[in-house]
Amino acid sequence: MSPRNSTELLNSKMGRRSFLKMGALTSVGAVAVCSASEPIVKATPQQLKEAYPGSKKVKTICTHCSVGCGIIAEVKDGVWVRQEVAQEHPVSLGGHCCKGADLIDKVRSTNRLRYPTVKKDGVWERIGWDEALDSVSAQIQALQKKYGPDSIMMLGSAKVSNEQSYYIRKFAAFMGTNNIDHQARI
Numbered sequence: 001m002s003p004r005n006s007t008e009l010l011n012s013k014m015g016r017r018s019f020l021k022m023g024a025l026t027s028v029g030a031v032a033v034c035s036a037s038e039p040i041v042k043a044t045p046q047q048l049k050e051a052y053p054g055s056k057k058v059k060t061i062c063t064h065c066s067v068g069c070g071i072i073a074e075v076k077d078g079v080w081v082r083q084e085v086a087q088e089h090p091v092s093l094g095g096h097c098c099k100g101a102d103l104i105d106k107v108r109s110t111n112r113l114r115y116p117t118v119k120k121d122g123v124w125e126r127i128g129w130d131e132a133l134d135s136v137s138a139q140i141q142a143l144q145k146k147y148g149p150d151s152i153m154m155l156g157s158a159k160v161s162n163e164q165s166y167y168i169r170k171f172a173a174f175m176g177t178n179n180i181d182h183q184a185r186i
């Protein structure tokens with residue numbers, strides 16, 4: 001059976017909601033792999049009952065792309081501590097992709113970049129924002145001086161809004177180039 005026929009068969013036997021739920025289960029598997037560096041411990045009966053006493057659940061949406069899947073963010077003392085799938089969300093219907101499945105990692109990951117760093121003699125060092133911006137702008141200017149304005153390009157993102165896209169476009173024009181694209185197209 002060709003892949004095309006397989007897809008047609010799948011679509012004929014599986015509704016959108018079921019398919020999205022299957023996607024959510026697949027995402028959970030991906031999360032387990034992504035979080036392999038964190039120890040997995042057995043929850044206590046109290047944790048199973050109420051892991052974060054006094055927390056509140058906030059309905060929000062994933063910001064990783066313009067689909068806008070539903071996320072339930074559990075917040076305790078102003079800190080996002082856990083997330084759940086928003087089963088009744090009108091867009092995602094209880095499913096989301098692997099990016100949204102671990103959206104919380106965006107804020108709690110130990111790999112999160114919290115400040116500018118630069119590699120000096122093979123070692124990453126923290127630097128200030130002024131130094132970072134001066135360094136980047138100096139390198140852009142040097143490139144454009146040597147190779148012309150089209151030696152640089154700007155990439156958008158699935159995470160930026162219409163307004164941010166507008167600013168990126170304006171900034172590219174300001175820099176004298178039409179080299180602009182969306183990261184998803186590459």
Ligand code: SF4
Pocket residue numbers: 062063064065066067068069092096097098099100101
């Ligand atoms: S969960 Fe995936 S598909 Fe849904 S908004 Fe986030 S990135 Fe987009």
